Amino acid sequence: MKKILFTAVVAFLGMTTAQAQFGKLSGKKIDALTTAASAFTVSDAEIKQSAKEAVKWMDENNKICSLDSKQKDMREYAERLERIFGPYKKYDGLDLNYKVYYVTDINAFACADGSIRVFSSLMDIMTDDELLAIIGHEIGHVKLEHTLNAYKQILLTEGAVKFVGSTQGTAADIMNSNLGGMAEKFMGASFSRKQETDSDDYSYKFLVANNKNPQALADGFQKFADMEKEYGADKSLGAKMSSSHPDSEKRVKRVEERIKKEAKK
Numbered sequence: 001m002k003k004i005l006f007t008a009v010v011a012f013l014g015m016t017t018a019q020a021q022f023g024k025l026s027g028k029k030i031d032a033l034t035t036a037a038s039a040f041t042v043s044d045a046e047i048k049q050s051a052k053e054a055v056k057w058m059d060e061n062n063k064i065c066s067l068d069s070k071q072k073d074m075r076e077y078a079e080r081l082e083r084i085f086g087p088y089k090k091y092d093g094l095d096l097n098y099k100v101y102y103v104t105d106i107n108a109f110a111c112a113d114g115s116i117r118v119f120s121s122l123m124d125i126m127t128d129d130e131l132l133a134i135i136g137h138e139i140g141h142v143k144l145e146h147t148l149n150a151y152k153q154i155l156l157t158e159g160a161v162k163f164v165g166s167t168q169g170t171a172a173d174i175m176n177s178n179l180g181g182m183a184e185k186f187m188g189a190s191f192s193r194k195q196e197t198d199s200d201d202y203s204y205k206f207l208v209a210n211n212k213n214p215q216a217l218a219d220g221f222q223k224f225a226d227m228e229k230e231y232g233a234d235k236s237l238g239a240k241m242s243s244s245h246p247d248s249e250k251r252v253k254r255v256e257e258r259i260k261k262e263a264k265k
């Protein structure tokens with residue numbers, strides 16, 4: 001029951017005409033959902049505040065590499081990310097912050113509040129410039145408001161379920177009632193193919209603007225492609241960088257074609 005409701009709300013939020021989506025639900029449920037979904041709203045400021053709280057929770061629940069970690073390799077991860085990311089803290093009108101999680105997943109993610117988290121195992125397999133290319137991609141998700149829009153959708157969906165039939169409730173209520181669950185939902189937000197491609201393009205520009213060779217973006221994706229071949233596409237790479245999205249092989253090609261095209265200009 002709960003599951004049906006949830007799916008229906010997701011469909012609703014993604015569509016402009018609500019009615020068709022509720023074909024299988026009774027009239028009474030339609031009214032409740034429609035009312036709740038339209039009554040509950042969130043502002044950009046509330047979304048960013050929610051993102052901040054979610055990242056804080058993530059930070060508290062992951063092992064973080066810091067410059068004063070007791071473990072030498074953890075200090076080294078922090079130093080390396082500082083060196084690579086440090087120059088771009090205030091990039092493109094954004095106020096970014098970054099940390100390394102000491103984990104075995106190969107991943108990185110960005111949050112709507114400008115927080116970017118890089119996993120130590122991703123750092124293990126990437127060169128500095130490849131890592132910067134991935135960071136550029138994540139910055140793209142923030143700058144192009146992909147994370148903001150995804151979190152908005154998540155909050156609206158939660159609100160529609162949680163405050164069903166009621167006009168009361170705020171984003172803060174949702175976050176407070178289930179911070180860890182919401183953090184995981186935010187971090188697990190997936191983006192459309194178009195958004196991924198747009199973020200790739202953002203990273204390309206980011207690299208060129210900062211005198212880096214955009215080939216690093218292609219090389220980074222090539223490493224993903226190789227791993228996908230070896231381990232299978234769906235689990236090795238964490239959600240963000242590759243699964244559900246244009247496959248890595250295609251991304252490599254796209255970047256390399258652009259490099260060739262730009263060279264001819």
Ligand SMILES: [Zn+2]
Pocket residue numbers: 137141191196199240241
């Ligand atoms: Zn992405």
